Amino acid sequence: MKRLFWILSIVTIAGCMDTAGEMAIDFNETGVGGSTARFSIAGDFLYVVNDSELQAIDISDERNPKHASSTSLGWGIETIFGYDGMLFIGGQTGMQIYGIQEDGSPVYVSDYTHSTACDPVIANDQYAYVTIRSGEFCNNIMEVNNLLVLDISNIRSPQLVAEIPMTNPRGLAFFKGDLFVGEGQFGLVRFSLEDPSFPRQKEVYDIPANDMIPLDNTLIITRDEGIFQFGCEEDELLLYSPLR
Template identity: 35%
Template sequence: MKQTIYVSLFIFLTIFFQNCSQEDISSSTQVGSYSTMLTIGQKLYLVNDSQIKTFDVTDSKNPVLLNTTDLGDEIESLYHYDGLLLVGSATNMYILEINDKGIPEQKSRTFYNNVEFCSNDPIVARNDIAYVTLSSVDIPVCDRPVLDELRVYDIQNIERPEFLESIDMTKPKGLGFGKKYLFVCDQQDGLVIFNIEDPKSPVLSSTFGGFSAFDVIIRNNKLIVACDNELRQYDISDEDNIQFLGAIQI
């Protein structure tokens, strides 16, 4: 009897610790807002130009394709928020819900009402609010006036996102959350910081300029900005007193 208990305890602990370490592995990786590939638990999700694919990566050396779902053209970003996958394309925001088998199901598609091919648009979300940047692309076809703005959507009802407001920017790119601030990269203005204590209406707080910012990752109170040809880091432990840590250039 005693032996059985020890054996069960051993099995329990083995499973317990195994689960722990797996959790650690997946949660220690963080991707920028322009990412199109991410893992959640034992699943790998990726978007190509027009589809979202789900792989089982329980055996990480041998991903098994479980599902392919067609979405639409010009897909550029993939973001995970609370059991949802938010997919950004040049013209639409797609909201998918991950079902109990780990497969994403499309719940809505929100048209940006913009010029096709002429923008890209990563998305981040928190507290039922999604923030999207739309920025113009420098190609000759896009010589018409295009959108350069930060957009705010209420996504509490994932089947019917509600447009709240848009804020003009110069050339907004990737974005990420601090505690009370939203950090938005701008190709011309650098790092543009919005106060989102009222999540529905971001207020411009400050700007760190002098470089061309592309995407951002925030973790452990550090802010990493990927620029066109350098990598900058900031300490944001005190968000009202952000410290520049350094940059790697060339």
């Protein structure tokens, strides 16, 4: 019941490296969150970010969750994405990476600083993909709207390898072997990852999208009007149903 509860919670709201000598917790199939989610689950712990902190909550006992730790992250923290025992945290000044120790406590690994902007992030084995955008709540001094590609093969030293101009990028997701980036009212952009260090634009769908939750054959898209479910047939996205 605990696992089912967290699956439903994450889907509705949105989505081991030995860094400290004792990294051992892997992310499992408890739930799938979007790139703009503020919480993620690894093992028996729920990790939640607010504007300035990372909270770890022990959920091993579903009837009695316990606060385990608080970690200061600075200001403007927005999103969290869990992958391969790592927590990728997006904020208005950059991306931070934390590892997870055997007792569930997070430990700082590295960071990458960028221009002040709203900042979701997702990652795979070698690259982290970050969108930075201007907006009413993004504290920008200058207009900035880009897709950043960071080489994280050395997890302690992320390196920028590509910066791709966009209109107003928001959430992003891996789906069907490609990278999808929502641009709000400006649609949904699909990039080929044939060269993962430099995504190439493959398709632009006239589908408003703020964020995506990728499932096996379904892409759940969130936007201002609500949550919508799309199926993918070849390169075409077909509306299955709105989720109400």
